[in-house]
Amino acid sequence: MKPFDPRLIRYASATRAYIAFLVGLGLLSTASITAQVFLIAYAVEPIFYGNSPTTARLVLALAGVLLARAAVTYVQKSIGHRAALKVIADLRGQVLRHAGDMGERWLSDGHSPKIVTLATRGLDDLEDYFVKFLPELFLTAIAMPALLLVVAILDWPSALLVAACIPLVPLFMILIGKLTARYSAKRLKTMEEQSAQLLDLLAGLPTLKALGREKGPGAHVKTLGDRFASSTLQTLAVAFLSGAALEFLTTLTTALVAVEVGFRMVGGSILLAHGLILIMLTPEILRPLREVGTQFHASANGVAAVDAALTLLTTPLPTHDDGVTAPDLASTPIKFNGVSMFAEGRATVAPAGLTGVVEPGKVTVLRGPSGAGKTTAVSMLLGLLQPSEGTIRIGSIPLENIDRESLWNQITWVPQRPALIPGTVADNLGASPEEAAQAAALTGFSDVVASLPDGWDTRIGSGGVGLSVGQRQRLALTRALVSPRALVVLDEPSAHLDASSETYVSDVVKELRRRGHTVLVIAHRAAMVALADHVIDVRSGTRDIxxxxxxxxxxxxxxxxxxxxxxxxxxxxxxxxxxxxxxx
Structure with missing residues (x-):
């Protein structure tokens, strides 16, 4: 576990400005520490000798230095909080995007719970790392050598004594840090397992409740919770041990310097002011290093999360040749040629040998029983999954050679559970009021808008009013109508609508075809199949495993x-x- 991973600068651009800011603050802090020690020493010396005409001025200057040091600390922590939030948001977005680019099959292969944990609770632990640990790390690199140089200028024997004790601190930090790293990794793994269990339980809760087994997994969840609590307490115990060891070493170093300087002051070989400066500077030299050791344990969870995030971001994505721009889907057919998808360790092949053509400007329906691989076929068309056998071509170009961004820019996808963009209803459509009103009237979403408290200005999504699944689907259909993209993919568009509302979906499909869009529909209901210009039957199969x-x-x-x-x-x-x- 590295105290600072250089990859963080590469993947989180906000870190660069924050590090430059920390270097500047480190220089200011070092100057204020030096000034504070000198002012205290020269203010005390005249009092000791009974001659203090300048003490008042020195005390006033000392007060100013203390205020400046407090201001530096305040600015450091406040800016640190903002920087942490920026980096967390940046990393969270990159983690989610990279995980999505890895594909549905990769996520379903046990990685989804890890990504959920990392993108939520895991990266939230990064705040302590930025606010507490990183400033002390850079202060150690700047203040410790600078203050040691000041001591060497004043009294080189004391500097040698401090320099000899300094390596003991990182030695103990390394020994105890290895233990902390292991416990932090264990804690993160336990949290991922707990998240995976809870996600599985939430997904299967209706089935468990129907079978009367909803209370059965409680013991396992409790065991995971106890393991998480145990690993957290182990990390805290090591943190206390580390703090005690570091305090002992720094106290011992200060005591050695104080004894050595004290004897020389008694012998008259060193002035009182210089002796006080040496004694006061010694703990200040070691303080950043001691704080690094202490705060390392407080931020170890964040360091583990950063390592997990950067490891994910450096995982190679499925190969895509970004040199070929997708052809115009408004005039180019999409061809499935013997496309099959295998699942590792499973005999089922879904779809199996899928062959068909999606003609431009037409309505094509993918028809087949549940589990035949219709949604998987769409995922392969979107480039989210790679076929195990067969090819998909856009015109004459294989799909794997096409830049996915240029392909996605021509596709509107309406899944069974559409996502809401946090904002207003109008923000979710991104169209003019006239276009939005016309499309909403055709999809029946105008009735939903009329029932909302602020109409088109009603806030939905995160922190706003929620919509039912059926209302979301109407919103997504309205969004598809106002979109200029050539290909519209509808995944069971009437799945969450009643029979009377299915007429709206039929009207939308007809209107999209009238406007020249290519429409690909996954459908079971006869009404959708009746609208199709072409039907592709999707079947599953088996293989020898x-x-x-x-x-x-x-x-x-x-x-x-x-x-x-x-x-x-x-x-x-x-x-x-x-x-x-x-x-x-």
Whole structure:
């Protein structure tokens, strides 16, 4: 676990300005510390010798320095909070975008709960890192050598003594930090497991309740919660241990300098003011390093989250040739040629051998039973999934050679559960009032707008009024009508509407065709199929996975055998790389 990961500057641009700001504050803080110590020493010395004509002026100057130092600390923390929020928002957006670009299959392969945890609670822990830890880290790099140089100028033996004690602090930090890093990683993993369990429970709660088993998983959730609490307490215990060790080392160093300087002051070889400066500067030299050790444990969770986020962002995306711009979908057919999708470890193939053409300016319906792979086919068309077999072409160009952004800029996708953009109803459409009113009348969304407290200006989404799934679908259909994009993909557009409201969907599809849009509809209902210019039947199939299952079983047996050796339960000759933790 690195105290500062250089990749953070690359992926979070707000970090650069904040680091430059920290360097400037470090210089100001170092100057104020030096001035404070000198003013105290020279204000006390005349009082000790009974001659203090300048003490009042020095005390006033000291008050000004203390106020300046307090102002620097205040500015540092306030700016740190703002910088942390900017970086968290920036990283959260990049994590979500990168995870989405990895594709649906990658997310469904156990990564979705990790992304949810990382993008919410995980990155929120980054605030302590920016507000508490990072300023002290840069202050250590600036103030410690500068103040040590001041001590060396005043008295080189004291500087040598402090320099000899300094390596003990990072040594203990490394030893205790390794333990903290392990506990922080364990805590993050436990939180991810807990999130995954809760997400699965929420998704399957209706089924569990119908079967009378809704209380069964409670014991497992409690176990996960206890493990999370235990790992948090372990991290806190190590933090207290670290704080005690660092305080002991800095106190010991200060005491050694004080004793050495005290004897020399008694012998008359060093002036009182210089002796006081040396004694007061010693803890100030070590203070940033001590705070780094203390705050490292407070921000260790944030450091672990940053490492997880940057590891995700450096994960290569599925290959896409960005050199080819997508053809105009208003005049170019889309061809499915023997497209199949396999799921690892499953015999089901959905879709299986999908072949068909989506003609420009026409209405094409994907028809088939549930689980046949209709939505998967659309995901492959959108570039979110790669076919296991077969090809999809836009005109004569293979889909994998097309820049996805240029493709997405021509597609309006209306999923079964459309997302709301936080803002007003009008913001969600992004059209002129006249266009919005005409489209809403056709989709029946005008009735929804009339029922809202502020009409088109009603705020919806995060922090606003929520809409039902059916109302969201009407909003999405209205958005599709006002969109100039050539291809409109409708995933079960009437799934959450009653039979009387299905007429609105039919009118929308007819209007889109009249305007020259290419419409691709996933549909079960006969009314949608009757509107189609062309119907593509989607079917599922099976494949032989006996070889895959045998290979997977052999791999599991090999891992279990190696782990038994590592645990001392068996004695076999295994490679040294595996003994050193290669398997685990």
């Amino acid at each position: 006996s070889a895959e299952l045998a290979a997977d079983a052999a791999r599991r047996r090999a891992i279990e055998a190696v782990n038994r050796v590592l645990d001392g339960e068996a004695d076999f000759a295994i490679p040294a790389a595996l003994r050193n933790g290669g398997t685990r």
